[in-house]
Amino acid sequence: MTSMSTDHLYQLVNRSKRNTENVIKTAPLGICITDPHGYFEMVNPAYCQFYGYREEELIGQHFTLVVPEAYRAQMRQLHDEFIHGEETHELRQEWEVRCKNGEARTIIAEAARIEGDDGQSRKVTFIVDITQRKQLEERLKQANERLEYLAHHDELTGLLNRRQGLAKLEEAIERSRRYGNPLSIVLFDLDDFKNINDTYGHSTGDSVLQALTQVVNQQLRETDFQIRLGGEEFLIIMPEVDADSARIAMERIRQEVARTPYTEHALTVTLSAGIACYIEASSTRMLDRADKAMYQAKQAGRNRVVIAPSPV
Numbered sequence: 001m002t003s004m005s006t007d008h009l010y011q012l013v014n015r016s017k018r019n020t021e022n023v024i025k026t027a028p029l030g031i032c033i034t035d036p037h038g039y040f041e042m043v044n045p046a047y048c049q050f051y052g053y054r055e056e057e058l059i060g061q062h063f064t065l066v067v068p069e070a071y072r073a074q075m076r077q078l079h080d081e082f083i084h085g086e087e088t089h090e091l092r093q094e095w096e097v098r099c100k101n102g103e104a105r106t107i108i109a110e111a112a113r114i115e116g117d118d119g120q121s122r123k124v125t126f127i128v129d130i131t132q133r134k135q136l137e138e139r140l141k142q143a144n145e146r147l148e149y150l151a152h153h154d155e156l157t158g159l160l161n162r163r164q165g166l167a168k169l170e171e172a173i174e175r176s177r178r179y180g181n182p183l184s185i186v187l188f189d190l191d192d193f194k195n196i197n198d199t200y201g202h203s204t205g206d207s208v209l210q211a212l213t214q215v216v217n218q219q220l221r222e223t224d225f226q227i228r229l230g231g232e233e234f235l236i237i238m239p240e241v242d243a244d245s246a247r248i249a250m251e252r253i254r255q256e257v258a259r260t261p262y263t264e265h266a267l268t269v270t271l272s273a274g275i276a277c278y279i280e281a282s283s284t285r286m287l288d289r290a291d292k293a294m295y296q297a298k299q300a301g302r303n304r305v306v307i308a309p310s311p312v
């Protein structure tokens with residue numbers, strides 16, 4: 001080889017090195033190289049910019065500087081295992097990291113093991129910021145959870161809604177049918193509720209419905225379900241409870257509801273209830289019997305509980 005061609009080769013190698021350096025400098029993804037003990041040896045501008053540190057603030061620091069305290073030990077161990085392990089590439093993984101200003105962000109990191117000019121292993125890590133995508137995913141997840149919740153619950157009171165409540169009733173009836181256990185349902189409706197809306201406004205009416213839901217719930221067993229069928233009409237499912245016990249429970253609830261003052265106007269609210277217990281009936285039949293009993297309670301002057309007679 002002539003001296004000219006050696007020069008030329010030297011130039012080419014230098015150019016190639018400069019190109020590589022420029023690629024690393026201008027790469028849109030953060031790149032860092034850590035020594036065998038996890039200390040930063042190289043960080044590119046995108047890495048510094050992402051974390052909010054200057055290059056000289058990072059070089060020589062342990063990489064766990066950008067890791068939340070809770071994961072530091074785990075990350076340190078993973079780094080050491082990778083440096084001394086067999087794998088040359090570390091799988092892509094999501095991590096939560098901390099920027100200089102304390103901000104938490106999410107990255108996807110992928111790493112490779114390279115050999116330094118001292119013959120020792122180094123870890124080169126490539127990071128991509130996915131914070132926005134994660135936040136979007138989180139908001140989407142919350143929106144889906146909310147939709148899922150609303151599909152089963154009444155928004156005002158947080159109770160199960162009619163559709164979900166009727167499904168629960170079907171399940172309860174099925175269990176009673178199979179195991180021969182008693183089951184009672186209570187249909188109740190507030191008395192003269194229209195007066196409250198007309199006198200104090202709809203939002204006061206709403207507050208009454210919310211507070212009343214709590215009063216009733218506090219009186220129920222863990223295994224009972226309270227459902228808002230619609231408007232000011234509610235259903236309670238009481239599995240394993242016979243008609244007499246349901247009446248005692250409902251009397252207690254009726255009295256508690258009537259005794260409680262509602263809203264800042266200290267309103268009195270009463271309810272009329274009809275009870276039906278399970279006797280080889282469909283949910284429609286049971287609801288129908290409870291409804292008739294409730295109607296009787298209204299007819300008899302309201303603020304009372306009536307048990308539906310057993311069908312012959």
Ligand SMILES: Nc1nc2c(ncn2[C@@H]2O[C@H](COP(=O)(O)OP(=O)(O)OP(=O)(O)O)[C@@H](O)[C@H]2O)c(=O)[nH]1
Nearest residue numbers: 189190191192193194195197202203205206231232
């Ligand atoms: N504030 C509020 N009112 C509601 C809601 N749903 C239904 N209502 C009201 O409940 C009232 C029901 O009136 P009615 O069906 O005449 O019954 P009532 O006045 O309770 O009379 P009785 O049932 O016969 O004792 C109406 O004024 C409805 O507008 C609600 O979500 N919020």
